[in-house]
Structures are given as structure tokens and as C-alpha cells.
Amino acid sequence: MSASSDVGYHAQRQARWHYGEAAFWLIVLACGFVFPSRYLIMTDILRLALFAMSLDLLLGYAGIVSLGHAAFFGVGAYAAGLLALHGIVNEPVLALVVAGLVAMVLGFATSFLVIRGVDLTRLMVTLGIALLLEALAERFSNVTGGTDGLQGIEMQPIFGEIPFDMFGKTGFFYSLAVLLVLFLFARRVVHSPFGLSLRAIKNNPLRAAATGIPVNRRLIAIYTLAAFYAGIAGALFTQTTAIASLDVFAFERSADLMLVLVIGGTGYLYGGLIGAVLFRMLQELFSTITPQYWQFWIGLVLVVIVLVGRQRLHRWMLYVPNLVIKQIAGRKAVVAIPESDA
Amino acid sequence: MTSILTNLFDGVAYGMLLFVLACGLAVTLGLMNFVNLAHGAFAMAGGYVCMVLVNRMGWPFFAALPLAFVSAATIGIVLERTLYRHLYARSHLDQVLFTIGLTFMSVAAVDYIQGSSRVFINLPAALQGQFDVFGVGIGRYRLMIIVICGLLTIGLQMVLAKTRFGSRLRAAVDDPRAASGLGINVPQVFAFTFAFGCGLAGLGGALSAEILGLDPYFPLKFMIYFLIVVTVGGSSSITGPFLASLLLGIGDVAGKYYVPKMGPFVIYTMMIVILIWRPNGLFGRTAAR
Numbered sequence: 327m328s329a330s331s332d333v334g335y336h337a338q339r340q341a342r343w344h345y346g347e348a349a350f351w352l353i354v355l356a357c358g359f360v361f362p363s364r365y366l367i368m369t370d371i372l373r374l375a376l377f378a379m380s381l382d383l384l385l386g387y388a389g390i391v392s393l394g395h396a397a398f399f400g401v402g403a404y405a406a407g408l409l410a411l412h413g414i415v416n417e418p419v420l421a422l423v424v425a426g427l428v429a430m431v432l433g434f435a436t437s438f439l440v441i442r443g444v445d446l447t448r449l450m451v452t453l454g455i456a457l458l459l460e461a462l463a464e465r466f467s468n469v470t471g472g473t474d475g476l477q478g479i480e481m482q483p484i485f486g487e488i489p490f491d492m493f494g495k496t497g498f499f500y501s502l503a504v505l506l507v508l509f510l511f512a513r514r515v516v517h518s519p520f521g522l523s524l525r526a527i528k529n530n531p532l533r534a535a536a537t538g539i540p541v542n543r544r545l546i547a548i549y550t551l552a553a554f555y556a557g558i559a560g561a562l563f564t565q566t567t568a569i570a571s572l573d574v575f576a577f578e579r580s581a582d583l584m585l586v587l588v589i590g591g592t593g594y595l596y597g598g599l600i601g602a603v604l605f606r607m608l609q610e611l612f613s614t615i616t617p618q619y620w621q622f623w624i625g626l627v628l629v630v631i632v633l634v635g636r637q638r639l640h641r642w643m644l645y646v647p648n649l650v651i652k653q654i655a656g657r658k659a660v661v662a663i664p665e666s667d668a
Numbered sequence: 669m670t671s672i673l674t675n676l677f678d679g680v681a682y683g684m685l686l687f688v689l690a691c692g693l694a695v696t697l698g699l700m701n702f703v704n705l706a707h708g709a710f711a712m713a714g715g716y717v718c719m720v721l722v723n724r725m726g727w728p729f730f731a732a733l734p735l736a737f738v739s740a741a742t743i744g745i746v747l748e749r750t751l752y753r754h755l756y757a758r759s760h761l762d763q764v765l766f767t768i769g770l771t772f773m774s775v776a777a778v779d780y781i782q783g784s785s786r787v788f789i790n791l792p793a794a795l796q797g798q799f800d801v802f803g804v805g806i807g808r809y810r811l812m813i814i815v816i817c818g819l820l821t822i823g824l825q826m827v828l829a830k831t832r833f834g835s836r837l838r839a840a841v842d843d844p845r846a847a848s849g850l851g852i853n854v855p856q857v858f859a860f861t862f863a864f865g866c867g868l869a870g871l872g873g874a875l876s877a878e879i880l881g882l883d884p885y886f887p888l889k890f891m892i893y894f895l896i897v898v899t900v901g902g903s904s905s906i907t908g909p910f911l912a913s914l915l916l917g918i919g920d921v922a923g924k925y926y927v928p929k930m931g932p933f934v935i936y937t938m939m940i941v942i943l944i945w946r947p948n949g950l951f952g953r954t955a956a957r
Binding site for chain 2: 385391393439442444445446447449450451453454455457458461462465577578581584585588618619620621622624625626627628629631632633636
């Protein structure tokens with residue numbers, strides 16, 4: 327077997343659907359029927375998962391560290407809010423796509439700034455863009471509602487058929503559907519040759535460029551795509567909570583997002599989803615212990631994760647599942663995370 | 669005309685303060701290439717120490733300032749030896765996560781101990797009010813800041829340029845590997861500088877309570893300012909960060925005075941434009957290699 331077909335073989339193997347993945351989505355769907363009283367928090371988790379998946383595309387696959395991903399979330403949120411408030415696009419799904427596209431345009435425009443320079447410059451520029459947008463949203467308070475946020479958003483029924491209910495049932499299944507569709511697309515993207523080239527860039531941009539990968543164009547493309555995803559997540563936020571306020575741009579949102587992704591693990595798409603669940607559970611736990619100071623414990627978790635080492639932590643977490651799989655299937659465990667240091 | 673001069677004066681005071689707050693970060697970034705987003709937490713620690721000493725224990729303000737420096741430096745060296753040291757070789761992502769975690773912890777801890785409202789340090793009467801020089805309003809407190817920070821800056825420049833320690837530090841920033849090859853104990857130089865930078869931040873935090881406002885969210889609110897100073901100024905000398913601080917201070921004060929509606933917009937735009945125009949900082953070589 328030649329080397330190139332070997333790579334193709336492995337890539338195809340990786341791209342194949344596993345039973346575990348189907349089981350994962352069935353469990354998520356089942357949650358919707360098992361816990362009918364928890365729609366609001368579950369919707370929240372789905373939104374966060376989508377947002378984290380967006381950052382995973384950047385961080386886990388392209389290796390771009392962003393401290394200002396909330397910028398796109400916020401733009402999506404305000405776009406969806408304004409579209410609904412002024413009745414420009416009444417149909418939620420269409421509005422969602424439009425809001426995503428608005429964020430995508432911003433992502434494309436700012437990608438040129440971000441791909442320049444090294445890690446530190448990228449951190450600064452992404453952070454600066456988010457802060458800039460927050461300042462803008464505050465400045466043009468006649469459009470954005472300032473610190474009060476957009477109020478009185480009324481969502482029209484989805485496809486003109488399914489109305490949003492007050493228990494958040496529609497919101498949950500709507501968010502789940504959006505998440506699933508976008509996940510399938512992201513899965514296709516990261517397993518395509520395009521996705522493989524991104525990984526090459528992440529591992530070594532210089533080498534990637536030497537093998538003929540147009541590094542800058544690929545980075546612009548993935549940055550734009552990630553902005554689209556974040557915009558959709560923001561729009562979902564507005565549509566399911568019927569509010570958009572200045573804190574959609576907050577630095578804490580970007581920082582929390584990093585934590586979500588770090589808890590779940592980067593570079594395998596499910597990291598964001600699992601991380602979102604764990605993060606919300608941690609947050610609930612901490613705020614029941616100390617309502618006002620949960621941030622302290624979140625910070626402690628971050629510090630411990632980094633000190634212990636992310637890779638080591640994931641090995642520990644997967645120890646038991648791997649053992650089970652080994653015993654049952656009698657083969658090498660499949661639940662391994664291809665994590666190289668970002 | 670006089671309002672321009674008053675603004676300029678306020679801007680210079682503000683910029684000098686930012687320089688004292690941020691110059692420790694310039695060394696951290698320049699020497700160890702370590703992204704320390706928790707730098708503001710040390711400033712906050714110094715500020716709160718000063719506040720407790722002055723307001724609760726009745727210490728005179730000028731006696732509390734050195735202690736703000738010492739306490740922040742002590743916290744700095746303890747954390748450097750126990751935690752930071754393990755992370756120098758890690759990726760930027762790990763460093764960012766770690767220091768964000770520290771920042772969150774410091775914010776919540778101070779909130780828990782001292783409450784979330786803004787605190788004020790009782791200033792001696794000699795520092796309050798302002799006087800006129802040819803019609804230009806000069807705040808006494810701001811004048812004191814300019815004097816203290818100006819002296820510190822000159823002192824720092826002298827130490828860096830004239831002393832043996834200064835030349836070791838410059839050698840280590842220029843090329844840590846070559847420096848350690850020549851027998852310079854780079855980790856030690858760095859630990860000392862880190863502590864000193866944290867101490868300066870603590871002093872800056874104590875001084876800034878009156879001007880920037882001191883509350884538990886200080887590290888998050890001003891993080892971007894410190895980073896701007898360092899990335900725009902570069903870290904090859906202290907002149908770069910110094911000029912960047914002055915530029916930032918004057919720009920921010922002028923921006924808030926003349927176009928109050930644009931708020932912090934001016935600063936962020938300036939930063940992004942400068943970083944796009946010169947990704948390696950305005951003055952000399954960049955911190956990140």
C-alpha cells in the first residue's frame with residue numbers, strides 16, 4: 327500500500343459514522359422527551375454547544391486562538407433581534423440564516439486582520455474587535471436599545487406553522503434541529519480534503535505552505551465559516567430567549583467559551599457538545615454552593631485543567647470507557663481523541 | 669486653549685499610570701513570551717491592600733504605597749515560583765486559559781472579601797483639589813502621579829541601562845538561550861523581574877484607585893489597556909511601552925472629552941489600526957517571536 331492511499335484510507339476510516347455517534351444523538355433527542363420540565367436549560371446547552379463547535383472549528387482544526395468569538399455571537403444575536411423586531415424577516419429559519427450571513431460577512435471582513443501576525447496579535451485583534459462591537463452597540467443605543475437591550479421581540483411561528491410555546495419545547499427541538507444540521511455540515515467539512523489541509527496548517531503552517539496549501543485562503547475560509555456558526559448560535563439565543571442585550575459581546579462570554587471547549591476537548595467536534603453539558607452542570611453545581619461567587623470555582627477549574635494538562639486529563643476521563651470497549655468488543659478502543667496541542 | 673492643556677496634563681498623568689501598571693507585563697511577554705492576562709489582578713491586590721491600610725487601619729497614604737508594592741510583589745513571586753514557572757514552555761492557549769482562570773478567581777475572591785462596590789482610598793488633604801498655573805487647571809493628585817511615575821520611569825531606565833542586573837535582563841530578553849549559555853541565570857532574572865513588575869502593578873493599582881476606579885472587576889476592565897500598551901509599544905526597551913502608554917492615555921482622555929459619545933471606540937480602533945499597520949508594535953521589535 328502506497329503512502330498516499332494509506333492516508334486516504336485512514337481519513338476515510340475516521341470519517342465513517344460510528345455507533346457511538348448515533349447513540350450520542352439518540353440520547354440527546356431522548357433528553358427532549360425524558361425531561362420535559364427542563365427545556366430552557368437544555369436549550370441553553372444546545373446553544374452553547376453550537377457556539378463551542380464554532381470555536382472548535384477555529385481552534386481545534388485551524389489552531390487560531392480567539393479571545394473575541396463573542397463578537398460574531400453578538401452580531402448574530404442583534405441581527406436576529408432586529409430582523410424580528412422590525413418585521414423585516416418574520417420567518418425564524420430564514421431570519422436565522424440571514425443573521426448567520428451577517429456574522430459571516432463580518433467574519434470575512436475581519437479575517438484579513440486576524441490571519442496577519444502571530445498568536446499574540448491574533449489574541450489582541452480578536453479581543454479588540456469584540457470590544458469595539460460592544461462599544462458600537464452601546465454607542466448606537468437608538469438601534470440596539472443600549473444597556474436595556476432589545477425588548478419586545480415577538481417570534482413568529484417556524485415555517486408559519488409551529489409557534490414558539492412558553493415552556494420552550496419548540497425552542498428546544500428547533501435548536502436541536504439547527505445544531506444537528508450544522509453539525510452534519512461541520513463533520514463533512516472537517517473530514518473533507520479541506521479539513522485535512524486545515525489540520526496540516528495547524529500542525530505546521532510553513533510545511534503546509536510548502537506542500538502547496540494556500541494557507542491564508544484556507545484560514546480566511548474557516549474563519550468565515552466559524553463566524554457563520556457563531557452568528558447562528560447568537561441568533562438562536564435571541565430567538566429562543568426573545569432578548570438581546572449588550573452582554574452578548576462580553577469578554578466573559580468568549581472566556582467561558584474557551585473553558586467549554588477545553589473541558590470537552592478540541593479537535594473532534596463532539597468536544598464542544600460534551601463540554602457545553604459539563605460546563606452548564608458545573609455552573610449549576612457551583613451556583614448552588616455559592617450563588618454569587620461561582621466564577622471563582624470556574625476559574626479554579628480552568629487553572630487545574632491547565633496545570634494537570636489537557637491531554638492527560640482526557641486520557642484519564644477516557645480510561646474507563648476505553649476499558650469497557652476493550653472488554654466488550656475485544657479490540658482496540660475507538661474513543662480516542664486526536665488531540666495535538668493547539 | 670487652556671482646556672486642551674488641562675486635558676493634555678490629565679492624559680499624561682493617565683498614561684504614566686498605565687505605564688507603571690503595564691510595564692511588568694512588557695517584561696513577562698518580552699522575556700518569557702508568556703501571555704499573562706492576570707496582570708491586572710496584581711494591580712488590584714496592591715490597590716486593595718492600600719485601601720485596607722489607609723481606610724481601616726489609619727495608615728498615612730504615603731506609608732501605604734510602598735506596602736502595596738511589597739504585597740503585590742510577594743504575591744507575584746509566590747505565584748511565579750509555584751504556578752507560573754510550570755507554564756513557560758506551554759502553548760499560548762494554555763497560558764491564556766490559565767491566566768483567565770486566575771483572573772476569574774481573583775475577581776470572585778475580592779468580591780467575596782471586600783464586596784462588589786467601587787472603593788475609594790481616603791486621600792490626605794494635601795492631595796485634593798487643584799490649582800491654576802497660567803489658567804491651566806492642575807490636579808494635585810495627578811501632579812503627584814506624574815512626579816512619582818516620572819521618577820520611577822527614570823529609575824527603571826537607569827537600572828536597565830547602567831546596572832549589571834539591567835544588562836543581564838536585556839541580554840535575557842534579546843536571546844534567552846544565548847544569555848543562559850553565557851552563564852546568566854535566566855529563570856532567576858525572570859523571577860526577580862516578574863516580582864518587581866507585579867510590585868509596580870500593585871503600586872499602580874493603589875495610585876489608580878482615585879482615577880481609574882477600583883472594584884473587583886478591575887483586572888477584566890483594564891486587561892485590554894495593559895495589552896495595548898505592550899503590543900503597541902513592543903518590549904525591546906521600556907521607551908516603547910512608555911510612549912505607547914502616553915499615547916493611549918492622552919488619546920483616551922481626549923477621546924472621552926471631545927467625542928464622549930464614541931466612548932472607548934477611539935482606543936480600540938487605534939489599536940486595531942496600529943496592529944494591522946505594524947503587527948510587531950509601533951516601537952521596535954515585538955514581544956512575540
